[in-house]
Amino acid sequence: MEQVTTVLERVATAESIDVERGALALIARHATGSFRDALGTLEQLVVYAGGRTIEAVDVLAVLGVADAEQLFEAVDAIIARDPARALRAAASLTDSGRDAGQLLRDLEVHGRELLAVQILGDVPPELQVTPERDIRLTEQATALSATDAVRLLDLVSAALEATANGAQARIQLELVLIKAAAPEVDPSMAALLARIERLEQGGGGGGGGLRAAQRPEPEKAAPPVATAAADPEPAREGQAIRGPKPSQDVEEAATAPLELETAAACWPAVVDLVRGENAMLAALLSDARPVSVRNQELTLAFPGGAAFFKAKAEQEDHRRVAGEALQAVTGQRLVLRYELREDENEPDGETVLSGEELVRRFVEEFDAEEVLEDEPEEGEVKG
Secondary structure (H helix, E strand, O other), X not given: OHHHHHHHHHHHHHOOOOEOXXXXXXXXXXXXXXXXXXXXXXXXXXXXXXXXXXXXXXXXXXXXXXXXXHHHHHHHHHHOOOHHHHHHHHHHXXXXXXXXXXXXXXXXXXXXXXXXXXXXOOOOHHHOOOHHHHHHHHHHHHHOOHHHHHHHHHHHXXXXXXXXXXXXXXXXXXXXXXXXXXXXXXXXXXXXXXXXXXXXXXXXXXXXXXXXXXXXXXXXXXXXXXXXXXXXXXXXXXXXXXXXXXXXXXXXXXXXXOOHHHHHXXXXXXXXXXXXOOHHHHHHHOOOEEEEEEOOEEEEEEOXXXXXXXXXXXXXXXXXXXHHHHXXXXXXOOEEEEEXXXXXXXXXXXXXXXXXXXXXXXXXXXXXXXXXXXXXXXXXXXX
16 A cells, blocks of 8 residues: 555656645555556546645545544444444434445445554554544554454444345444444344453443443442431442452452343353364254253253253263353353253153154154064065
């Protein structure tokens, strides 16, 4: 990009074109290494500016690129965990009159720049435009978590693929920003990990997504110690826990009791994580379902006829792998307990099938024909 910028500067000097260096850097970046495209854009800008100084805003207008400040605002909404603000940012982007598909690509470029600054620790030369923008980019990259930066790029990539298959680009842009700002509305594994990261960080961020993040009330009641009697009992207990050590708030959020509904929702992600280490165990666990969470124990129920699966899952190495996957997904270290349990639609009682019953069900379900060995005469006739 520096070579393209240098060539543009020489041409501008030779042709007496008054242009800001930031505008030249922006032209070079969007030319993606093509000298011909860069010079063609500069020629268009000369006509567009009509003799006045060419600024970065002129480049954005000619190229149909989203205003940088609008992109910064969209990502600020993600950092603040404010889906309503994210939706307004999407409306602001689309109301600018630019193509929604191009806006998605611009957001992808911006997300990539943020990730690059996070990894390198500074704005690399090829991304530098103006000192003010470079500072803004660095500040935003610092505020945005690396997990959210990667997930934003994944969401944009999926949205671009969806638009290529006929989906409306504006709706996809809105979905990208809302999902990025509110991981709780995104059922993907990456979103689940982002929610866990928020818990580990003490629920930092804006919008009201997780209940664990919406607990500032005890801190508001902490200053008036003398009037503690007027506070409700739960609030005083919360103050007693948090008082000596502020970091304990993070520990409390991370060790909050796991609810059965949450365990059931997370179980497919646990199985998927296990599959990366032990595909056979994942196949076994996919038949189990969480049925109880009590005293730091998660009870998983296999179907009544899956005693073999239950026995395999109870092996020490298998129990360890499943427990580690559960902790990675939920942040909870629980003891796994397995049992056999019938589905609610099936009658109570043991369902250990006899040999005759197994044969009968096999014949009914697969439209098979039973051939009896003790009937040779019938076999000969059939032959």
